[in-house]
Amino acid sequence: MSDIQTPPCVGIIANPVSARDIRRIIANASNLQTSERVSILLRVLTTLAASGVERVLMMPDKGGISAMLLRSLKRERSQNHQFPELEFVDMSVTSTVNDTFFAARSMQQAGVNAIIVLGGDGTHRAVVRELMLGTQAGKKAVPIAGLSTGTNNAFPEMREPTITALAVGLYATQRLKGTQALAQNKVLEVSIDQGQRRDIAIVDAIISRDRFIGARAIWKTDNLEAAYLTFADPQVIGLSAIGGLLEPVGRTETGGLTISISDDPGRCKFRLKAPIAPGMIADIGIAGFERMPAGQPFSVALEAGVIALDGEREMPFDTHEQVSITLHENAFQTIDVTRCMQVAAREGLYIHQPSRLS
Amino acid sequence: MQVQNPFPLSRDELLTVYRQMRTIREFEERLHIDFGRGDIPGFVHLYAGEEATAAGIMHHLNDGDRIASTHRGHGHCIAKGVDVVGMMKEIYGKKGGSCNGKGGSMHIADLSRGMMGANGILGAGGPLICGAALAAKYRNKGEVGICFFGDGASNQGTILESMNLAGVWNLPVIFVVENNGYAESTSRDYGTAVDSYVDRAAGFGLPGVTVDGTDFFAVHEAAGAVIKRAREGGGPSLLECKMVRYFGHFEGDAQTYRAPGELDDIRANHNCLKILGDQLTAAGIISQSELTKIDEEVMVLIEHSVKEAKAAPFPTLADLTTDVYINY
Amino acid sequence: MARKISMKQAVNEALDQAMAADPTVICMGEDIVGGAGGNGEMDAWGGVLGVTKGLYAKHPKQMMDTPLSESAYIGAAIGAAACGMRPVAELMFIDFMGVCFDQIFNQAAKFKYMFGGKAETPVVIRCMVGAGFRAAAQHSQMLTPLFAHIPGLKVVCPSNAYDTKGLLIQSIRDNDPVIFCEHKNLYAHECEVPEASYTIPFGEANIVREGKHCTIVTYGLMVHRSLDAAAVLAKEGVEVEIVDLRTLSPLDMDTVLESVTKTGRLVCVDEASPRCNIATDISAQVCMHAFGALKAQIEMVTPPHTPVPFSPVLEDMYIPSAAQIATAVRKTIKGSK
CATH class of the missing domain: 3.40.50.920 (Rossmann fold)
Incomplete structure (x- = not known):
């Protein structure tokens, strides 16, 4: 497989500010502490080393993760614990989402075999957005493996990071092929005025009548207008849960779902209770819903408002602007951890004979 | 066609906020110049660059709500409604200043406005605001206390003890970390073992939220949530505002510890006043000429305050021994 | 003829009468009630030597136990004083002042002057002083001079029950921060003390x-x-x-x-x-x-x-x-x- 870099190199993007937003105040959402994020990284690094990954390229940050990780690695290495060579992307840190974009771009450029992402839906969206731009510009696609450290974690699954790192290791060291290890994912493409402004969502694009970005996280339901979903799982948290409890759509199933939301008695057909954020069970007025076939643009009827992408208000739009949303399939790849580990077990990839090794 | 206001503040309120932020900026920029000229005694720590945080939080407060400020307190004072001319006189050490020339830049206070004082001791405001919040609890009028401190002072035991006490007594306190990345000249990365203030709050059972402190609307929304929570009896919480410091730790600081180009980047890309102005004009509810008019009016106010401060008399020998009991 | 009570009782009575007369008078300190949050009885101690015993039953809203966190609660007492309360904070031993000294000498002592006379800080900090209790180097000091040195603070150290009651009530009514030093070896000392509330002016030997x-x-x-x-x-x-x-x-x-x-x-x-x-x-x-x-x-x-x-x-x-x-x-x- 010529796609795979030798020696194996894995990228890591850990968002220091995921799970720090206003939902901790209004809904007691969890806070994964920096020290815990660093512990996760140490487990991931140890596992990658054990899997034969020799190099790791990581996004630097000024939110405490890299500083603490370096301090911890120094202590660990002084005890002769094994880690891959850790290199930070050469970049000036802005402490904004631009860091994630830049790091993803650099990692794709450097030809990493996979990127492990620590964050919530928002962080994963940023990585995917940048990787898709790179792929469109002709660069090699890089699969991602998500570790949930955010608030809305519809996209990354909850799993012990050691296992995720094992799966990444299997793929990065070519013990599993792309056909065995990777899954295809859907995205929503949001386009304003025929592509004057474009962005993507990997789980949900929510239209709100609010018109400012403010504290970013979307948490008030009074002004919701519509939801567009790549998948809708009744077991996940976030605004996509509205769809999940209405008309479940699988991650790998074809098509998405769109929902019209309204409290207006004239439009509201029924009401639905849904866990739209951790600890927040909201009562949502449903005006209608329909499946979203792939490739077909859906026009947003609202005149002016803000579009929240994967939980965060991102794109305000005005009365003169036309918004359309299109679902695309096979848009980017993720490491399918469940399948990787099943194949590894079936093929006995972790069984070895001491005598043969020596 | 009537343009709809997309923001959670009225047009008038937005104009007031802009004026307030511009006043802080102009006040500090002017002090920077006048200090450089040697007009101002002592030393001053300027708030320029951090205006959105003071304005975003203070917009939710009334005179009955108390704040404990820091050595970098001019912005808090102005946003809390302390008279600008009085402040300027105070900084010049003149009679008629906020503290009659006895406090200076680091000790401006106006308790009638709920401003419990800038403070020369880092982290000292934590315990004090717990007391203010305790008093508020006794009064039972839904008043809150806000404790401002920097990423540097967050390492003071007083702050950690205060978070514990506020948690134990369920006090209506909001701990606001003004995280500008530098404790004096020392970077946050060096001086803070675990660089997350939300994590520290979590250690005491306080919920915390991090916002972009250069975006007025982000601060305003998050502050609104934590303050409402405290007013309603929900207890203490922490708000971390990530921000930038335009000037040095104090005036005269050559800032050689900054990366090359850092200050240019800060002024070009993290100017909270410009960010707000752009948001307002882009939404079409306030015109650039209205903002320019405010800018000019603020210039006049600051010029006036400097003139007044320079013209004001110094305190006299008689003032030396008032406002404290003297035994012998 | 007045009855005889001990200095310990005099402190208790002064606090009792001050709290009854003025709802802004609140007492806070480590174990001044005792037993808070436990499964046993409240008011288990009434202070480490039982000085405030019984006050919680009479003034439950005005008696607050604090965490072992001197900087925080002494500072809170000072902050509350600047916001209209008249707190009486008990710092068990004057020896512990080092832990919270900033709040006392940089905050409480200076507010009024530093803010141009626009702030009052009517806080009383009660503490035990003196040797003779076999309590060794960190629980026995007579640190009165440290506080007398600082402008803005008032320092009281009574020698008998009569003075204790009158001076403590005066301290609570005074608008300046007062360090009220109680000699632990005088707590049992008795003398005649009037039952009614009274004050003794400061600065009168x-x-x-x-x-x-x-x-x-x-x-x-x-x-x-x-x-x-x-x-x-x-x-x-x-x-x-x-x-x-x-x-x-x-x-x-x-x-x-x-x-x-x-x-x-x-x-x-x-x-x-x-x-x-x-x-x-x-x-x-x-x-x-x-x-x-x-x-x-x-x-x-x-x-x-x-x-x-x-x-x-x-x-x-x-x-x-x-x-x-x-x-x-x-x-x-x-x-x-």
Whole structure:
């Protein structure tokens, strides 16, 4: 497989500010502490080393993760614990989402075999957005493996990071092929005025009548207008849960779902209770819903408002602007951890004979 | 066609906020110049660059709500409604200043406005605001206390003890970390073992939220949530505002510890006043000429305050021994 | 005729009456109630020596236990004082002041002046002082001079139950921060105390014994040691006048100077360490203002310049004794011009 870099190199993007937003105040959402994020990284690094990954390229940050990780690695290495060579992307840190974009771009450029992402839906969206731009510009696609450290974690699954790192290791060291290890994912493409402004969502694009970005996280339901979903799982948290409890759509199933939301008695057909954020069970007025076939643009009827992408208000739009949303399939790849580990077990990839090794 | 206001503040309120932020900026920029000229005694720590945080939080407060400020307190004072001319006189050490020339830049206070004082001791405001919040609890009028401190002072035991006490007594306190990345000249990365203030709050059972402190609307929304929570009896919480410091730790600081180009980047890309102005004009509810008019009016106010401060008399020998009991 | 109560009871009664009279008076401190949050009884302790026992039952909203976190709660008391309350914070031992000193000397003491007279900080910080309790170096100090040194603070150290009640109520009503020092070895000391609330003004020393040969200026427990010495000296025909300062800031120098002018001799007795203490302060002022009246050099009786030792034998040697005081007085008589 010529796609795979030798020696194996894995990228890591850990968002220091995921799970720090206003939902901790209004809904007691969890806070994964920096020290815990660093512990996760140490487990991931140890596992990658054990899997034969020799190099790791990581996004630097000024939110405490890299500083603490370096301090911890120094202590660990002084005890002769094994880690891959850790290199930070050469970049000036802005402490904004631009860091994630830049790091993803650099990692794709450097030809990493996979990127492990620590964050919530928002962080994963940023990585995917940048990787898709790179792929469109002709660069090699890089699969991602998500570790949930955010608030809305519809996209990354909850799993012990050691296992995720094992799966990444299997793929990065070519013990599993792309056909065995990777899954295809859907995205929503949001386009304003025929592509004057474009962005993507990997789980949900929510239209709100609010018109400012403010504290970013979307948490008030009074002004919701519509939801567009790549998948809708009744077991996940976030605004996509509205769809999940209405008309479940699988991650790998074809098509998405769109929902019209309204409290207006004239439009509201029924009401639905849904866990739209951790600890927040909201009562949502449903005006209608329909499946979203792939490739077909859906026009947003609202005149002016803000579009929240994967939980965060991102794109305000005005009365003169036309918004359309299109679902695309096979848009980017993720490491399918469940399948990787099943194949590894079936093929006995972790069984070895001491005598043969020596 | 009537343009709809997309923001959670009225047009008038937005104009007031802009004026307030511009006043802080102009006040500090002017002090920077006048200090450089040697007009101002002592030393001053300027708030320029951090205006959105003071304005975003203070917009939710009334005179009955108390704040404990820091050595970098001019912005808090102005946003809390302390008279600008009085402040300027105070900084010049003149009679008629906020503290009659006895406090200076680091000790401006106006308790009638709920401003419990800038403070020369880092982290000292934590315990004090717990007391203010305790008093508020006794009064039972839904008043809150806000404790401002920097990423540097967050390492003071007083702050950690205060978070514990506020948690134990369920006090209506909001701990606001003004995280500008530098404790004096020392970077946050060096001086803070675990660089997350939300994590520290979590250690005491306080919920915390991090916002972009250069975006007025982000601060305003998050502050609104934590303050409402405290007013309603929900207890203490922490708000971390990530921000930038335009000037040095104090005036005269050559800032050689900054990366090359850092200050240019800060002024070009993290100017909270410009960010707000752009948001307002882009939404079409306030015109650039209205903002320019405010800018000019603020210039006049600051010029006036400097003139007044320079013209004001110094305190006299008689003032030396008032406002404290003297035994012998 | 008033009944006799102990100094401990006097503190309790003063707080009780102050809280009853004024709802802004709140008491806070470590274990001043005792048992908070546990499964046993509330008011289990009433302070580490039971001084505030029973107050919680009468004033449950005004009695607050605090975490072991002196900076936080002493600072909170100060902050609450600046916001309209009249808190009485108990800091178990004056020795613990180091933990929260900033809040006292940089915050409470300075607000009024630093803010141009626009802030009042009516906080009282009660603490136990003094040696003799076999409590060793960190629970036995007489740190009164540290506080007397700082402008803006008032420092009170009563020697008996009557003064304790009147001065504590005065401290609570005073608009400045007051460090109220209670000698732990005087808690059991009884005297006649009126039941009704009353105050004793600050800055008024008390002549506890009149005499014409020598003036002893002192405060706290040393008042009693001086009285013991005076009784011995009286048998020798030496009549000692004892001035109990009662408040160290403000300081009643008028009474001291008047007495020294009358007797011509001065012995300063201080339980604090010998350098820069109340005794040296009094001596310096007497030298400045009444040098001509002195018939002999001034004598000082203080502990040695050491930490307070633990061993009972050593501690007893550490604390100034009646015998040492009597010797000092005799020296002034002998060495007279």
